[in-house]
Structures are given as C-alpha cells and as structure tokens.
Amino acid sequence: MVTKFDIENLNIWFKEVRALKDVSLKIQANEILSVIGPSNSGKTTFIRMLNRMNELQYNFRMNGKVELDGFDVRKIDLEPLRKRVGMVFALPLPLPLSIFDNVVYGARMHGINNKNKLKEIVERSLKQAYIWDEVKDRLGVSAYKLSGGQQQRLCIARTLAVGPEVILYDEPCSGLDPISTAKVEETMLKLKEKYTIVLVTNNVKQAARVGDRTAFFLNGELVELDKTDQIFTAPRDKRTDGYIRGKFG
C-alpha cells in the first residue's frame, strides 16, 4: 500500500480556537477514507487542510506535518496542489454556463484550448462521473436545467476534468435525495480504482456503505481510525460507539 497523505501531529487554530488537536494519520492511495463526527468536530477543517483551503480564512494558524507523496503541501504552489487534490462541495455549484463549458472550466483555466482535446476531456470526465448517458445529447444546455443530483455529478466531472489524484468530498450528498445519493456513492466506489478519495459526511450510514476505512473526529481530536467494518461492529472507543449509535451528535 502506498501512502498518499502523511499527516503527523497536525494542530490548527482559528484565532485562539483550536480546531484540530494533534491529529496523525495516513491516507492510502486508492482508498476511500470516510471522516465522520458531529458538527464542530474539525472534520471539515481537516479535509480543507489537504488542499489548503483553510488559508482563505483570517487568523488561520497551524503546525505539524502534512505531506502529499512525501512533499510538504505548504511547499507546493497552491494552484498545482489544488489541481492534484480536487474538491467536491456540499452544495452542487454549477456555473451559469452550458454543461460542456462547466466541465472544461477548470481545464481551460489550466491552459488547455484545443477543441478536440476539450471534447475528449468532457466525454471522459462525464463518463467517469456516470452522468454521460444522461446528458450526452444536450451538452449545450444550461447546467441549471439539471436536477440537483445531476448537478452534483456534473461538479464531480468538473473536478475530474482537471486531472486530480485525490478527490475530497465535503458532505457531497447533504442536499440530495436518496436516489441521487446512491448514484453519487456508486460513482465514488468506481472512482477509487484510479483516485484516492476522502469523504467527509454527516451521514454515518454513508460512511459505512462506501468507506474502506473510517475516521471518527470529536472536538478536534481523531478519536479512532480503523477499517470501516471494525468501526461499525466493534469500535474500541466508547465515544465512537455512542456516535454511530446516534446517542449524540
């Protein structure tokens, strides 16, 4: 197994509030790592560290080690880092453009302008996001015409079009109906053959369905990290047990 992200003793503060406390974990290549925990547990802060989105906030401070393929992420330039580590947000966020233009948006930004190349990218990304069959005959229509679930898969395609190695999902199904959710999850399971996936979710069952391993965060601490089966059948920590049984959170 290849280690993709290596995180050691990571501490993060916003102003004086400590958002993460001494978090250490490794993310393996081609796994789906689910991150669960109640709100305010630091799970979003954690994945936003992986593509350095936290730095958009004022008063952000950190120490510790975050390495991607053995390189400190803080020493990688922001744009190439975010190209390698893509992100899918909670709410689908298509731009007011056609489906085609939405998908190639990032690719164009990175300087690809050849028409055939762009077409190729669109087809490949939409197929990878399992939405190609639903939209292939209407690539020119506005992305707003799609349903919420389709929009989210379009956003996944947009992320894929840039050519990432890692995909971060930040509660990707919180605004979707169960059928769309199932489709997005199916997409994830297929994508892990080629990509490394980190999934932050409030839906404990979703973590159980798709995660190879699951990490449980509470109050900024990594309480437990183990194989998903292990976490959901015999967690070692009482707090994990309480959370997945829905006793709090």
Next chain:
Amino acid sequence: MLVRKLKELIIEKIIFLCGVLSIIFVGLIFLFLLKEGLALFKFISPGGFLFGKSWYPISEPAQLGVLPLILGSLIVTLGAAVISIPIGVGCAVYIAEVAPAKTKEVLKTGIELLAAIPSVVLGFIGMVTLVPWVKNIFHLPTGLTALSGSIMLAFMAMPTIVSIAEDALYSVPKSYKEGALALGATRWQSIYRVMLPAASSGILAAVMLGLGRVIGETMAVMMITGNAAVIPQSILVPVRTLTATIAAEMGEAVVGSEHYFALFAVGIVLFVISFAINVTADLFLHKKR
C-alpha cells in the same frame, strides 16, 4: 371604540399622504417642466432645437440650437467614464477581494469621504490645480477644457461606482470563489472568470449610476470646462454642458421669453437623459435579484 377606529383611519390617511407625496412632487415638477419647455416650440421647431448647431440665446434673432450643449455633456461624460470605470471597478475588486481587513476599512472610509466633498469645493480645487496642469501638459491656450471636467467628474463618479460595485462583488456567494479556487484557479483567474461575471449586472448598474451622477453634475463642470457653447472638435477644447447652461443663464433670462422657455427645454433633455440612465441602471440592478 369609535374613537380608536377614527384614530386608526386618520393615521392611515396621513401615512398614505406621505407615501404618495414624493410621487406627486415628481409628477408636478415634470408637468411644470413640460409646460414651460414645450412652450418653446411656438417659436422654433423641435428639430431646429435639438439639431441646431449654434446656441446664441441673446443674439437677435436668438439661435437656440441645443446640439453643442448635448455634445458638450456627452464628451465630458464619456471622458469621465473612460477614467472612472476602470479605476472604480479596479478599486472595488481590490476592496472586495484582495485587500486585507485593515486596508479595506481605510479605503472604504476614504471613498466615503470622497463622496462627502461638496462639488463646488472639488470644482474650486480643480480650477487652481488641474486646470493649469492640463494647460501646461498639452500646451493649450486655456486649461478650461472638457478633459479637465472629465477628470474632475471622474472623481465624483468614483465613490458611487466603487461602493455599488463592491456591494455587488460582496454579494456573490463565497462558494463560487471557493469552487474556482478548488479547481486550481489563481486568485486573478477566480476574480476574472467567476467573480466579475457573477457580479456583472451589479457592476453595470454601478457604472450607470456613476454616469448618472456625472451627467447631472453642475457646479464643478461650470467652474472648469470653460463654458464655450460650440460643438467640440476634441476633448481639449472648452465645452458647455446642459447643466452649466441652465445654471449660468437662468438668472438672466427674461421670464416668458424664448430664452426662458429654451432653458426649460434643455431641462427636459437633461431629464430624459438621466431618466434613461437611471432606468437602465435599475434594469441591471434587478436583473439577477
């Protein structure tokens, strides 16, 4: 019971009156303007007024062609637009997207102060600093030119443009920017390709409102544009605007004379132009809400 109901009724009526009062005033002003202005056309034809090339209101017979004044207003406004739009929008982008919190506060206060300077003061400062400067740089016989007016008016349009454009940028959801950044966009790419297009209707409205302010401005232009009512051949000659004409001549026009009615007709022209600008701005402003 009856007393209470009566009270309600009276208060309701009073509030209603306050509400419609502003509309009544606008209507009355417009009616008065129309009545006085249209009286001009007993003396000359509308075409002769709008497209007449010379404005000599007190010669005998009076020549009342408003074209030089319209062109004067337009050239000053155009010049002001060319200067104030790029600077104003750039400033708004800087304040909304780039500046650190403290700089932002300082800049916003500065912009508000700029808006608070009375136009006569700006005109005066322009007269003693800008006018000689324009004269020397371009080797002109006089610095009282359309260009001086444009530069001065650009300063007046900027606060409007900056604050409304900044509002428009600020109201673009933060997630748009994050989405672009997460795809690996640079800060400039996210501004240029996501923020500006998303805020475009608000920015256009800002520009239109800024220009509305420019075209209606009187005092400063009267002080520094030279007030020569001739058709301008370039931006480096003295011009006379619609507003300055009314302000300068109304005091001397004999009530009920051709000249008097012509000034009201100029007022109508001005009203129509700024009304059109404001309506356009409104259309842009409400387009996306």
